[in-house]
Amino acid sequence: VIVEVIAVGTELLLGQIINSNAAVIGARLADEGFDAHYQVTVGDNLDRLAGAIRTAVDRADAVILSGGIGPTQDDLTREALCAVADRAMARDEAHASAIRERLTRIRGFVADSTLRMADYPEGSTPLPNRNGVALGIAMTHEDVPIFAVPGVPSEMTVMLDEQVLPRLRAASGEPAILRSRVLRTWGYGESQVADELDDLYASSNPTIAFLVDGSEVRVRISAKAEHADAADKMIAGVEQEVRRRLGPIVFGSDDDTVEVVLIRELASRGWRLAAVEAATLGTVASSLAATSGATDVFAGGLTVRSAGDEVNRAALDDRARQLLVQGETTLAAEVVVAVSEGRSDDPEPGSTQSLVVAVRTPEGTRASTVSLLGDGARVREYARGAVLHLARLAVTGVWWDD
Amino acid sequence: VIVEVIAVGTELLLGQIINSNAAVIGARLADEGFDAHYQVTVGDNLDRLAGAIRTAVDRADAVILSGGIGPTQDDLTREALCAVADRAMARDEAHASAIRERLTRIRGFVADSTLRMADYPEGSTPLPNRNGVALGIAMTHEDVPIFAVPGVPSEMTVMLDEQVLPRLRAASGEPAILRSRVLRTWGYGESQVADELDDLYASSNPTIAFLVDGSEVRVRISAKAEHADAADKMIAGVEQEVRRRLGPIVFGSDDDTVEVVLIRELASRGWRLAAVEAATLGTVASSLAATSGATDVFAGGLTVRSAGDEVNRAALDDRARQLLVQGETTLAAEVVVAVSEGRSDDPEPGSTQSLVVAVRTPEGTRASTVSLLGDGARVREYARGAVLHLARLAVTGVWWDD
Numbered sequence: 001v002i003v004e005v006i007a008v009g010t011e012l013l014l015g016q017i018i019n020s021n022a023a024v025i026g027a028r029l030a031d032e033g034f035d036a037h038y039q040v041t042v043g044d045n046l047d048r049l050a051g052a053i054r055t056a057v058d059r060a061d062a063v064i065l066s067g068g069i070g071p072t073q074d075d076l077t078r079e080a081l082c083a084v085a086d087r088a089m090a091r092d093e094a095h096a097s098a099i100r101e102r103l104t105r106i107r108g109f110v111a112d113s114t115l116r117m118a119d120y121p122e123g124s125t126p127l128p129n130r131n132g133v134a135l136g137i138a139m140t141h142e143d144v145p146i147f148a149v150p151g152v153p154s155e156m157t158v159m160l161d162e163q164v165l166p167r168l169r170a171a172s173g174e175p176a177i178l179r180s181r182v183l184r185t186w187g188y189g190e191s192q193v194a195d196e197l198d199d200l201y202a203s204s205n206p207t208i209a210f211l212v213d214g215s216e217v218r219v220r221i222s223a224k225a226e227h228a229d230a231a232d233k234m235i236a237g238v239e240q241e242v243r244r245r246l247g248p249i250v251f252g253s254d255d256d257t258v259e260v261v262l263i264r265e266l267a268s269r270g271w272r273l274a275a276v277e278a279a280t281l282g283t284v285a286s287s288l289a290a291t292s293g294a295t296d297v298f299a300g301g302l303t304v305r306s307a308g309d310e311v312n313r314a315a316l317d318d319r320a321r322q323l324l325v326q327g328e329t330t331l332a333a334e335v336v337v338a339v340s341e342g343r344s345d346d347p348e349p350g351s352t353q354s355l356v357v358a359v360r361t362p363e364g365t366r367a368s369t370v371s372l373l374g375d376g377a378r379v380r381e382y383a384r385g386a387v388l389h390l391a392r393l394a395v396t397g398v399w400w401d402d
Numbered sequence: 403v404i405v406e407v408i409a410v411g412t413e414l415l416l417g418q419i420i421n422s423n424a425a426v427i428g429a430r431l432a433d434e435g436f437d438a439h440y441q442v443t444v445g446d447n448l449d450r451l452a453g454a455i456r457t458a459v460d461r462a463d464a465v466i467l468s469g470g471i472g473p474t475q476d477d478l479t480r481e482a483l484c485a486v487a488d489r490a491m492a493r494d495e496a497h498a499s500a501i502r503e504r505l506t507r508i509r510g511f512v513a514d515s516t517l518r519m520a521d522y523p524e525g526s527t528p529l530p531n532r533n534g535v536a537l538g539i540a541m542t543h544e545d546v547p548i549f550a551v552p553g554v555p556s557e558m559t560v561m562l563d564e565q566v567l568p569r570l571r572a573a574s575g576e577p578a579i580l581r582s583r584v585l586r587t588w589g590y591g592e593s594q595v596a597d598e599l600d601d602l603y604a605s606s607n608p609t610i611a612f613l614v615d616g617s618e619v620r621v622r623i624s625a626k627a628e629h630a631d632a633a634d635k636m637i638a639g640v641e642q643e644v645r646r647r648l649g650p651i652v653f654g655s656d657d658d659t660v661e662v663v664l665i666r667e668l669a670s671r672g673w674r675l676a677a678v679e680a681a682t683l684g685t686v687a688s689s690l691a692a693t694s695g696a697t698d699v700f701a702g703g704l705t706v707r708s709a710g711d712e713v714n715r716a717a718l719d720d721r722a723r724q725l726l727v728q729g730e731t732t733l734a735a736e737v738v739v740a741v742s743e744g745r746s747d748d749p750e751p752g753s754t755q756s757l758v759v760a761v762r763t764p765e766g767t768r769a770s771t772v773s774l775l776g777d778g779a780r781v782r783e784y785a786r787g788a789v790l791h792l793a794r795l796a797v798t799g800v801w802w803d804d
Contacts, residue, residue, distance in 0.1 A: 012424075012425070012428070012441070013428050013432075013438040013439075013440075013441060014428055014429060014432045014438070015424070015425035015426060015427070015428030015429030015430070015431075015432060016425075016429070017425070018420060018421070018422050018424075018425040019420070019421055019424060019425065020420050022414075022417070022420075022421060022443065023414070023417035023418075023419070023420040023421065024417060025417070026414070026415050026416055026417030027416060027417030027418070028417070030415075030416045030417065036415040036416070036445070037415075037444070037445060037447070037450055038415075038442060038443065038444055038450070038454070039414070039415060039442070039443040040440060040441070040442050040443075041424065041440065041441040041442075042439070042440055043438070043439065045439070048439055048440070052440070275705075281687070281688035281691045281692055282684030282685070282687050282688040282691070282703055282705055283684070283688055285683070285684050285705040286683035286684040286685055286688070286705060289683045289684070289705060289707070290683055290778075290779070290782075294707075295707060298707055299707070300704065300705055300706045300707060301684055301703075301704070301705035302702065302703070302704055302705075303677075303684055303687040303688060303691060303702055303703035303704075303705070304702045305691070305696075305697060305700055305701070305702060376692075377692070380692075
């Protein structure tokens with residue numbers, strides 16, 4: 001099944017916004033096993049938009065349009081679909097009333113053009129917009145399913161997942177439900193994780209896939225079935241096997257970021273954490289402080305200047321322990337994590353940077369040297385992950401080898 | 403002049419990378435006054451790529467292809483151009499020798515396929531690649547100029563600016579050189595800046611444009627001329643007038659970020675700065691510390707928990723002053739900036755947040771309340787800018803009204 005994605009909006013052509021919707025939709029389609037030959041971006045112009053739809057209907061098995069269904073006169077996706085399929089425009093009167101009522105309450109008036117967000121080509125199916133106002137559209141023209149979704153990413157994603165993809169699956173004879181679960185790991189590289197799960201990779205339903213994000217490797221398990229319960233049961237079987245093989249490197253699932261897990265572990269022990277950061281410039285503290293639940297467990301952070309050339313390598317471990325003491329005297333906390341920047345072996349970009357991470361908990365103090373490849377913002381991001389994960393391991397009593 | 407951009411690469415269709423090149427090229431073309439009707443993304447498939455080129459040649463006045471000129475068998479842009487224009491493949495032997503020599507030195511061998519990066523359609527002009535290996539291509543087919551540039555953004559941007567856009571301007575009868583200068587302002591909204599410069603906006607050469615980034619408004623002055631000197635002279639005249647009208651809200655030009663300017667002002671006075679942050683969670687300290695030159699002037703940062711509901715509004719100013727004292731006692735610095743989170747008037751997303759920013763310099767202490775619209779990461783980013791700018795004003799002795 002070949003699906004063509006058309007992104008609608010002059011602001012995309014002008015480069016005022018980056019077409020991230022095309023990537024999101026493309027990735028979702030690839031996950032489901034649909035093919036893509038072309039993606040097209042077209043401006044807010046009725047003739048060219050209708051032309052792009054006609055071309056896509058001719059050469060693809062399904063078409064997804066993103067954008068052009070808002071309230072302004074520039075939003076022409078509805079009109080283009082009517083032109084291509086020779087249909088009149090219909091209005092969802094209940095939805096139009098809801099828009100009128102809500103906006104009159106908030107702003108005191110409602111412009112007629114706003115009610116266009118309740119319009120759809122006659123004979124098509126209006127799609128509910130859970131995160132916004134404009135209705136989406138599902139229709140069939142010359143046996144090709146066509147969908148129109150909003151350009152706003154938060155509205156697009158939900159409508160794609162809940163309305164469009166199930167319909168596409170049904171139209172192509174696939175089971176109606178696709179469910180996924182992500183297991184998050186830290187400590188192994190991608191190839192090491194893949195090796196452990198090699199034989200599971202051959203399965204076509206459920207499928208497993210590996211995703212690398214910074215220093216984390218994620219294992220996504222996806223299952224297709226007629227009902228959510230059946231899909232979940234299929235996933236649970238594979239999850240159990242993956243967890244058995246990977247053991248303690250699995251630290252969470254789905255939305256369990258390392259910050260969420262660390263905060264949960266701190267809270268369950270009634271401990272508070274302070275961070276003293278040279279190499280990571282405060283990013284450990286800020287990512288923790290910005291996470292829900294931080295208020296009770298985040299004691300504070302201290303960003304100090306990079307040790308730079310002032311410290312020789314032998315002194316690095318001492319430096320991290322000095323930072324620990326500085327954190328303890330400044331910020332009252334049961335857990336203090338300190339990270340000092342090592343000197344790189346080679347000042348060239350792309351060389352290895354070493355960091356010393358020290359963690360003190362009520363159960364002891366431990367310091368480790370971590371080597372990271374890269375430079376600047378990239379190495380700081382890897383370092384941030386490493387510091388948070390080492391803090392998590394220390395808090396949960398899993399001490400690592402130095 | 404209508405220019406069609408074709409992005410080449412299956413990884414784009416699969417959503418493995420976001421098509422930021424299309425936005426960059428689209429924005430550059432718009433800056434130059436060129437029009438865009440369609441952008442197309444096509445995978446690594448010879449027939450479909452050739453088809454996309456033929457379609458673009460039929461409906462546009464010029465075509466830019468991005469991607470597909472690397473060394474692998476998947477890189478098919480050169481072959482597609484030969485197929486469309488019925489040309490044989492030629493090789494730049496000098497470039498091929500340079501590739502062979504360099505790779506043999508580094509890796510000990512060179513694969514034959516690697517030398518494809520020295521190939522180009524017979525009769526076309528190979529374009530030098532200042533940040534990479536693969537040659538770009540400039541050719542004309544059916545009177546339509548066609549350009550192929552790399553998909554790697556750093557290689558693409560330089561080749562676009564130095565090779566493609568001058569040729570496009572020449573082909574469309576425009577002066578060969580376009581030069582730009584950006585003046586950075588903080589303190590006025592976009593409409594206020596635009597009002598001050600209203601009559602200058604009418605000029606077609608030099609042009610001025612307004613760009614908003616967070617709380618900064620940037621004024622870009624661009625001039626076209628036959629030579630760089632002439633363009634620079636045209637820009638200088640407008641710059642002088644813009645600076646005269648906007649006065650002290652202009653804080654820098656081109657790459658002068660607020661961090662760069664603040665560090666420069668601190669260094670010239672021999673002062674060091676410490677930041678104590680509740681609302682901005684350490685982002686003021688980390689953006690300063692990550693800026694070149696920070697080692698001598700950045701004393702450190704303290705990230706503290708958000709005041710949250712513990713403090714009532716009347717106490718906010720006191721809270722910021724307490725943070726100042728905390729910074730002074732923890733970190734030795736001539737300048738301390740503190741930012742405490744106010745309570746929002748309304749807990750709804752999108753409501754106004756108030757912050758109190760206090761700055762102490764050797765010349766005195768001042769605190770201000772800043773109101774910002776938004777929530778979460780967005781409001782923290784605005785707040786970070788406001789804190790850095792208020793620190794800059796305090797350091798340079800420009801005290802602001804409370």
